[in-house]
Amino acid sequence: MLTALLLIPFLGGLLLLLLPSSVAPVRMRSVAIVFLSLQLLLSVALLIPFDPSVGTPQLVEFTPWVSRIGLDYRLAVDGLSLPLILINAALTLVSAVCTRDFDQRPRIYFSMLLLISGAVNGAFLADNLLLFVIFYELELIPLWLLIAVWGGANRGYASTKFLIFTAVSGFLILAAFFGLALVSGSVNFNITPALTENLPVATQLVLLVTLLIGFGIKIPLVPFHVWLPDAHTQASTPVSVMLAGVLLKLGTYGLLRFGLGLFQEVWPLVAPWLAIWAAISVLYGSLAAIAQSDMKRMVAFSSVGHMGYVLLAAAAATPTALLGAVFQMVSHGVISALLFLLVGTVYRKTGTRDLSVIRGLLNPERGLPLTGTLMILGVMASAGLPGMAGFISEFLVFQGSIQTFPLATLLSMVGSGLTAVYFLLLVNRAFFGRLAVTPVEDPVAHGRLDVQLAAVALRETIPAVALALSVVGLGLIPSALSRISDSATQLMAQLPGGMG
């Protein structure tokens, strides 16, 4: 079943590549949507055999591969990876559905999208360190291509920056894993705490720090975040949805699975520093977001801040905090995907994301009222208002961390308050006031009457409405997710590195 989660997107991608170029782009999108729908159905179907009371990896699929070097095909799922498998399937489908301008090389575009989705599934399901690295690296090139070929005007710079940073990230992770094998004298790359059991503390620290930097680039955490705003700004909307909603989670997943999971002995030693790093990341991300005038960069910097909560939770490593980390990964995935979708809609309709130019988009007759309404919902969720996904995740993270790291948690709470500040600035500037889309340098500096924005068709809003419903649904019925992840996070917190 788990293998099918890899085969479906990979076969879909291959089929798309083999389709004759005479096939209409819209047909190619339909083919991609069929495969991605199958992937989503299968991901949801995983809930049937999945036993939420078991915290350890389950539904294991094992086939010896290159056992001589420790590389085996070993897949498994647990309460940490299953939610991420679900949002990967859902958000890749959303990305395909919301792809509008696909006249340029649609075969390659959609096959890359499917390839990324399959690789991400592989990374989340891999129960072998080398297998994880293979899938982790596998998504880099397709994503680089999606930015470099289908990106904005400055896509060359952004995609190169992305490639360099994430390649270094992959290299550091691989180096940490090989280093682990080297110093432990083992060729066993199965994910087990036994790998680090007999290593000196200093060696473990070096390996852990290498791993933390590797994943810190991917998450991204300050100061390794510099690739992310550029990548988002230049990426098309569907790619931004994937990047923020799914791909950043590879970093946080790796942090929990390999950082906390493997280096349990030294984790308490670095945890206080990680908590400080988290608070700095949260505050920097929030303050930088306030300073942005590009809507997309603002949402991108908010990701930097919000990923800091996951690091804080991982540092605290209490059952509640770790459950909060899973919630934060899922809720950030859905909320940021929603926000990027809506920013994309604004950009498509107005031709700009500049907050000094756009005004009054909430206008009921000539503006984008539904987009504005969903944006307000999205920013409320991101700011952690009760009743929505963001509240549950932040509440769990803060509640789980406050006893262990009170100062870092309080500072992160301030960051949460700042989220409301920058997103209210965004909503106030772009959606309230009198409708106008007038460049600042335009001699007619006041609002124009002849603003002619095309209306957003109902079918264009379906992905955003679906995401908004998920945001509210997760906020109102958090037990749906906690039921899946509770055992796994409890188990993780009871490990020596955890505080449970």
Added chain:
Amino acid sequence: MPVIPAEQVHAGPHPTQEQIVQTLLAGQTLLDDTPDHVIQVVDVLKSYGEVLDAYSINLIYQAEEQFLNPFPVLKYLDGDVSPAKLWRHFWHDRINFEYAEYCMKAMLWHGTGGLDEYLDSPEFASNCEAIIACKRRRDPLQGLLHPLFPQFLPELIRTAATTHALGQFWRVMSDLFIDLAEAEANGEVTSIAGVVDFIRDRLVAAAGNPITYKVRIAGQDFWVLPPEAGLTFLVDVAVPYVEAVFLRGTPFLGTVSFNAQAKQISADQSSFKYGALYADPLPSMGAGIPPSLCMQDMYRHLPERLHNWYQNCTRGEGDVRVKICQSFQKSMFCVTNAAIKGTFPHPLDSTDQAEQEANAAYANAWASRLVVARTNALG
């Protein structure tokens, strides 16, 4: 006194004051003469005419049948209190008579022209005394109210007089606009210049119509606005109406939160620029007051030709009220244009230097007010 100037929320591009003066003195139309403008102006005025017909009937009904009624809860029903009418009323399947009342209140509050002068005259006060004396004999509530609040009932009578006068004014305008649509349908009016001339001629023809108003109490007739007051259609009602509704308006009920305590609204009513010609057609956060209720009413009576025309531009049905308001402003510029043309102190082709200067001063006075109106609607 800090006032949020119309310029600050004014949309461009727009003609300069000098260009407006030249247009008026040359006898040209303010609104560009295009076939699309003819469709918009004629059809929106036709729907407006049908709405004004309902407003007029109701205002005259209120002034005559609901006179000094302390609880006029059925005032919008025109005397028909059948279950079907009540159902339509509460289901809001009806004309927004509230808009007519807003216009009346604007006229009463700004109080310009001969009607207002008469409402403050001793003759009017004596008329009121006679009416109130008759009323008090039959109505104990008013018998009690008047000694306690001696200004209350006269003020209600002033309100009723303004209501009736506006009803009479709109009666003429309603017929005028519907006749204009007929004339256009018959091919007698084919251009914006023709529209302006048609309106001007009818306004001039009705200029001297007397404005009178009497009420019947206990079988006895009482003049509120007697013929001897000499009030006439154009000078005493039409001009104050244009001043109050087209130009000054009120900053209340609008879409911008003006803060009177912060002195964002001028204490000088004559400097107000919140009227229909300044209103922002976009229904959120624009300055001025789009006549939203009136636009809703016009939408109910929109001619098919204009409705189809709206369907084919911008968002079709989605922003139809904005388009109605824009068309309405175009048509109001035509009406204003006609009123200015009909009230120049001297013929425009006069060769007398003094008369030319007087005309230029008159045109300049209007242009100074129109220059910050929504003149971008003219193009």
